Amino acid sequence: MKILIVEDEPLIAEDIAEILQKNEFIVTNIAYSKEFALSELSTNLPDMALLDINLNNKMDGIEIAQIIQANYQIPFIFITSYSDKNTLEKAKLTEPSGYIVKPFNEASLCSSIEIAYYNHTQKSKRHFPELNLVKLNANLTDKISDREFDLLKLIYEGKTNKQIAETLFISGNTVKKHINNIYLKLNTISRATTLVKLRESMSV
Amino acid sequence: MKILIVEDEPLIAEDIAEILQKNEFIVTNIAYSKEFALSELSTNLPDMALLDINLNNKMDGIEIAQIIQANYQIPFIFITSYSDKNTLEKAKLTEPSGYIVKPFNEASLCSSIEIAYYNHTQKSKRHFPELNLVKLNANLTDKISDREFDLLKLIYEGKTNKQIAETLFISGNTVKKHINNIYLKLNTISRATTLVKLRESMSV
DNA sequence: TCCAAAATTACCCAAAAGGGTAAGCATTTC
DNA sequence: GAAATGCTTACCCTTTTGGGTAATTTTGGA
Incomplete structure (x- = not known):
């Protein structure tokens, strides 16, 4: 060194x-x-x-x-x-x-x-914007399906709906639907509030 | 103690x-x-x-x-x-x-x-969603004015433009203007990317 | 006092995001 | 085999957000 x-x-x-x-x-x-x-x-x-x-x-x-x-x-x-x-x-x-x-x-x-x-x-x-399931509260991840978690990771990295659609090879409508479901399950209303919730869940 | x-x-x-x-x-x-x-x-x-x-x-x-x-x-x-x-x-x-x-x-x-x-x-x-100037990279905070930092803190907490306007007693237009300037200075394009950048800046 | 920077507001337009409903498939589970 | 669940897509409409320009007011120094 x-x-x-x-x-x-x-x-x-x-x-x-x-x-x-x-x-x-x-x-x-x-x-x-x-x-x-x-x-x-x-x-x-x-x-x-x-x-x-x-x-x-x-x-x-x-x-x-x-x-x-x-x-x-x-x-x-x-x-x-x-x-x-x-x-x-x-x-x-x-x-x-x-x-x-x-x-x-x-x-x-x-x-x-x-x-x-x-x-x-x-x-x-901690630099890497990699969302780690293990780090999240159990009651948060329990609700979320595998696919939804794929989306959540991309949201976590700041990606737009369009970018997510391209990354996962699904339509923009599907992206919106998944994200909607994520918000319902996490009890959030937007990307921003979701990111805040993730931050708080991870820093426990 | x-x-x-x-x-x-x-x-x-x-x-x-x-x-x-x-x-x-x-x-x-x-x-x-x-x-x-x-x-x-x-x-x-x-x-x-x-x-x-x-x-x-x-x-x-x-x-x-x-x-x-x-x-x-x-x-x-x-x-x-x-x-x-x-x-x-x-x-x-x-x-x-x-x-x-x-x-x-x-x-x-x-x-x-x-x-x-x-x-x-x-x-x-770190548990609390409180943004601390000191924790941010100098080259990030140098650019940002005091007022802009007020806004940034509220963005950091997941607030919408409307909520920010009500909190700071300024018009929605002003909020938009400030946030626009923040994006320019931080080289971000949205709330989400800004939150990601803040996350990364703070975990150095 | 005067200048420069910062803060405030308005307006317009376009893009992105979000909410709700419906429906077709594939799977797993009972 | 039926029911439930999850993934996918589409369509509707509304709200929010973001980009750009411009103009006025405030404020802090020089």
Whole structure:
């Protein structure tokens, strides 16, 4: 796993790098500033980033986190001591994959990285707009026939009636009929309310 | 915050309890066995549980985690040393709110608990159909104005144009205009595709 | 104060979605 | 074999939604 370290204190950075390399992680680079971190991200994207929250006494780490969150799909961990509440609050909002609290030891560092990476891959799985029967409430799926579920999956992906008809090789009228039945069974009145219901059923 | 400690080594348990009490946490009890932990959970539910993965050389901690996950809505943290991969793998499956890696210090223990508790409350919020700006990709929200976001939230809840108009005290024409602009900015073509995009943006 | 952006409204038109009824087949079940 | 269920299609009509243009008002800064 390729890791980028963003840390302004050379001693700590070197320390982390050494530990990581000993444990079969690859350290792509050590960035001592926000600017260098960003250029490194854009030219040589790692699998994960370790970010010191307080870079050169500014909250640059959080800014980097926001940029990663918006533009790259890699997990990041904050390196932090027991910071003040405000900073911690802002850090939390970036939804980091984990935290490493200073002082840390070899075991906790490696564990944290592995766990964070695992969590991130789990989260990424949610990306795919694949409706999973298992995830739905039983009383929702019980009512719905197999065919209707085919339709429901396509609705879930945002398809129009026309697209659904083409996908399933059935007439537009049939699509409408099925969708009508789905609404009756789920007690919804539209695609939108159906999508809301699915979202809620799945996030239990 | 009321915390239950499940740890079979009295020294460690006492150590943790002491630290917690010094930091304004309330330790409801210390459970040295699975059985006692379960009875404590059912009679005196805490706000959070700290679970040693290896209880009396068995993986009882994981079992407790599974039971908490299935029956109680409280967050739990694993207390662990660098365990073997199999155990760690199983522990991850219970989706704990965090890990505390031994040896830990006061700061890391308290940080971990606070962060884990925060994460858990965030997760719970996903139940409710509330759209959170912070959770959206920056490049999505940057484009959207405050007012448009008001509309987006209502779309997110499955409201019709009419309902939105009544909620925001604006004309149906205005609603349509705003929604049109939202589609342009998000590069979507309908409520359904917008809901899909929101879903995907939020699960990053 | 003045400009620019955002918010509001209206209007027109077209496409999409939704509700209800009816009916022909294929299957499974009793 | 009859009944029930599910899948398919068609047709009707209504409502909702979406796209585009234009114009006015509000609002927030510069």
